[in-house]
Amino acid sequence: MKVSVIKIGGNIIDNPAELEQFLTDFSKIEGYKVLVHGGGKSATKMAQSIGLVPQMIDGRRITDAPMLDVVVMIYAGQINKHIVAQLQAKDNNAIGFSGADGNLIQSTKRNHPTIDYGFVGDVKQVNTKLLATLLEAGVVPVFCAITHDKNGQLLNTNADTIASELSIALSEVFDVTLTYCFEKQGVLMDSEDDSSVITEINEALYNKLKEEKVIHSGMIPKLDNCFNSLSRGVQKIKIGHHRMLQNSDIQHTTITL
């Protein structure tokens, strides 16, 4: 059996017209599917509006107690419930989840020797059995970027990592295709030129382009997640613009080991 795991980032979520188009395309995907959403941009705006100062290190948000409240409200509340309602309107039987719900994603608080990330979690285990049961019951799970430590503490976890870890776990049971959708056409030779798509990238090319600074910022953790997922059983990974979901002519990047 096949499963499509799709991740969308803050730039789609922040644009209502793009989000609506994405959800229309997503709702038409046949078979088992899982949606993972970020929302970093909205969380940053909300945090600033109440006087908090957002800080990211290596693609991870420093999450103190007030920031944790903001990300739980924005990711597990506002964004997740809007997406679920929109998918229900499109006749997809979506249910929204954080990692705490059904103990679906348990994580451990990040323990870094020099940086205090605060309430940030690294995924420890996925409740694959419950997730498979939900898929087999016709549910479309919609995950936000909040996990828990099973001791009552919610933790903020990078959404790309959640998509990757769910895909790895589901690979024990299904053939998984993981698709990262964002605002660009794929991994680009020039990150400002959408016509410069690299159609296939392996780890050797990635390392070379990272060194040459062709690949930088948020694309680095995204691709690190991709190679980790491929080496741990995920069948296929694509990165590109969400229009590729319903139009196979749209250029995108395929990741290979």
Ligand SMILES: Nc1ncnc2c1ncn2[C@@H]1O[C@H](COP(=O)(O)OP(=O)(O)O)[C@@H](O)[C@H]1O
């Ligand atoms: N070579 C590249 N090709 C495409 N994007 C790149 C590249 N190098 C860096 N980037 C940056 O990576 C960003 C995507 O990472 P991120 O912001 O984490 O995505 P998401 O919106 O999915 O959370 C792009 O907006 C782009 O600015």
Ligand SMILES: CC(=O)N[C@@H](CCC(=O)OP(=O)(O)O)C(=O)O
């Ligand atoms: C720990 C950590 O960094 N969590 C992320 C979760 C959201 C996210 O990943 O959103 P995008 O996919 O839109 O970037 C954050 O708070 O920004």
